[in-house]
Amino acid sequence: MTTPYQLYYWDGLQGRGEFVRLALEEAAIPYADVARQKKGMPALMASLDGGQVDHPSFAPPVLQAGGMLIGQTSNILMFLGARHGLAPRAQEGRLWANQLQLTICDIVAEAHDTHHPISTGKYYEEQKKEAKARSKDFRLHRIPKFLDYFEGVVTRNPGRGGWAIGSRLSYVDLSLFQLIEGLRYAFPKTMTKLAPSYPALTALHDQVAARPNIVAYVASQRRIPFNEDGIFRHYPELDK
Template identity: 70%
Template sequence: MEPYILYYWPTIQGRGEFVRLALEEAAVPYQDVGRGRKGMPQIDAVLDAAIEAMPAFAPPVLRAGAQLIGQTTNILQFLGAKHALAPRTQEGRLWCNQLQLTIADVVAEAHDSHHPISMNLYYDDQKKEAKARAKDFRTERIPKFLGYFERVLENNPRRGGFAVGARLTYVDLSLFQLIAGLRYAFPQTMARLEPQWPRLIALHDMVAARPNIEAYLKSKRRIPFNEDGIFRRYPELDGQAPASLSARR
């Protein structure tokens, strides 16, 4: 098949990582253009209304032949149907889409825990507000979201430990990434709270052990978490003693 083209920032996992995980699990060829030579002009081009008839607002964007698909959840819905990463029934696909939209909600809140006022300000310019926002995120929002996903796993009538049906879907891959990101950003909080969500943690471990995902995680294609992405490790936001930090956006 003609390789997919993924347009996403070259130095962070970000929202593009949810798409990368689906492409890696499906073992389909794709080009991560942002990480190649002259990648940024290509990313700019798919956001340019003067060039694209249906431009995307922001990355990630996936090109499938002549079709250009934006928004993480939208891309995953497409890939799920195309590569057996979603149920065959409309009911099952809508359920996957609903869960993925909920994952997108908590991912946005994780980002806002370190940038609660504006993306255009440095973290150090909103550190006080970030500490208050992060405390609420740690104590109220993480338990609310992960408790919900734990119940989803518990209520799945099919055996196997997956979120939807009896086999892996893109939702399981995204839940893996959510847990991995929260562990990076809030290690102390997650270490304390994880025993409440045994099914969710078991799912994370099961996804990490899948051959295609395990190989990807060990490869150079997997960009390490860092303090430029969605999930950022600022110890003071995890309820720890302040660290010496340089100003970052």
């Protein structure tokens, strides 16, 4: 028996793979988290290796859907969203969902660079001084700028229900939930201070957190806890 989808992502961290996992879990789509299975790492590496597949990815996450290998987080979510009712049906709505997801990916990349501002190949401890400077800028300027934007998107959405787009949950809502979870984990002091400014995002986060499939997922072994191998890392010295 094989599941319809195989997800390839590093074991031991949520990272960008988590945005894909949340979509699969919310839509109750069976999937295999390949790298977390026995002998999973060689399978993951093969999905990145140009010698063995037609469309290798530069980096995980990669989703295998039948004969297709799909890379890049927002691209995978666009594909899953259209197939499984997690995105608007019309082209304009699809493009808007993709645009918002790409903007979420932008702040996620910046969150990564708070602890790795100089080199992804070096340890955090080797770039700690620069990480402090970049984190300060991220906390003071970038988090508010992005959250102001997303708060406005949710507030101005004419659809009912408090979602980002229209009147139904989409993968963008799942990703906003994960963004807020991640920022709260990495920058708890900052986020506690900022929370009152973002009532619509907080309500959206809580709605996603209360979805039965998300409740079950977060309580399961399949949800890897946040940790200091992922994108959102809690280093107290970066959240002064």
